[in-house]
Amino acid sequence: MRAKTDRKKLEKELDDLWHKAVLKKDNYRCKICGSRDRLQTHHIFSRIRRSTRWDIENGITLCAGHHYLAHRDPEKFRRFLIQKIGEEKYEELYQKSLYVVRITLKDLERIKNELKEYLKGGDNDGEED
Helix, strand or coil: CHHHHHHHHHHHHHHHHHHHHHHHHCCCCCCCCCCCCCEEEEECCCCCCCCCCCCHHHEEEEEHHHHHHHHHCHHHHHHHHHHHHCHHHHHHHHHHHHCCCCCCHHHHHHHHHHHHHHHHCCCCCCCCC
């Protein structure tokens, strides 16, 4: 039982680190309107898909209003994403999200370290809007 509790705690920590890393990647701005208010992060492909759950490329920063609209009209949001990141990148991310993976505690620790390193780095890898 202890290992299961430790795993859940680590996954929660990874979720928090992923959130911060996506905000950083997107310059702390909504990728639709540029707002800096009420920012949230959205998984492009569901967080249920373990292969991309903590991949910052599978995240996008949205203001609360646009996050609501992303869930309300997923097809319109999908078209926006393809326009924003390109069809090839979208398809690559989709294919990656389909991988069935077994993530060990060691894998979770590695992902945690990678996210922490990203957050410690300078700006956001030079990505611009």
